[in-house]
Amino acid sequence: PSAPQKLHVKDTGKDFITVEWLAPQFDGGAKVFYYIVEKKDVSRMGGDWGTAAKLRSADTECKVSNLIQGNAYLFRVMAENQTGIGPATELNHPVVAKPPFDLQVLDYSVDHVTLRWIAPEFNGGSPITNYIIEKRDIHFNLWTTVGKTEVTQFRVTNVFDGQTYFFRVSAENICGRGVQAETDKPVTAK
The missing domain is CATH 2.60.40.10 (Immunoglobulins)
Incomplete structure (x- = not known):
């Protein structure tokens, strides 16, 4: 052949x-x-x-x-x-071989965490319609969606002083959601 x-x-x-x-x-x-x-x-x-x-x-x-x-x-x-x-x-x-995003914590305080990432290099052939942002308290295994955005930065406001979280982002298009990129280290709101 x-x-x-x-x-x-x-x-x-x-x-x-x-x-x-x-x-x-x-x-x-x-x-x-x-x-x-x-x-x-x-x-x-x-x-x-x-x-x-x-x-x-x-x-x-x-x-x-x-x-x-x-x-x-x-x-x-x-x-x-x-x-x-x-x-x-x-x-x-x-x-x-790398995560689809370079997910970074831009800044944080007692009431917010700001995340920034780079758009994935590969989108499966369809444009990205939005990004889904999730958080997880380090003491639990449950991920909670905290927002969606069309841009590559997001300010998470529903965090609590002294609580520690992991964050992850996934891209979505007409084909569905892609793989998630997770923060390397947990972030404590303070």
Whole structure:
């Protein structure tokens, strides 16, 4: 078969990257049975290509997990049928495994915490309609939505003096909500 088409990154997270592609234009006269997804860690000297997954032909998307946050990866995909494995289509640039946002605490006091983040690099092909902001008291496992915004900054006002919180943000578009980015450390309102 010929190489799969239009390989691109669909999503990233701190330890995963999801790639997606289209079927090959030509199957060589035999049905494609599998796709072979390979990855290469270009952050390491002498990084070699290794198999990340072997998927059935119905699958044209692959979430590659257990990556090292901050490392850059290349991906390539090949189609396989009864005549053998065809040529690879390869991403033309490395992609870094990182949370979709660089979520930061801008400032805080007894009655508010201001968060700022960078819009995600990948939106799944649809524009972001808004961001959902959530908080969690460090003593509980329950996340509570505290607001939505169309911009990349938000002031959370329903915090209490002396209470400590984690915050997270997720992007939303017509396809639904994406992965969340969480603050690295808890924040105490004071």
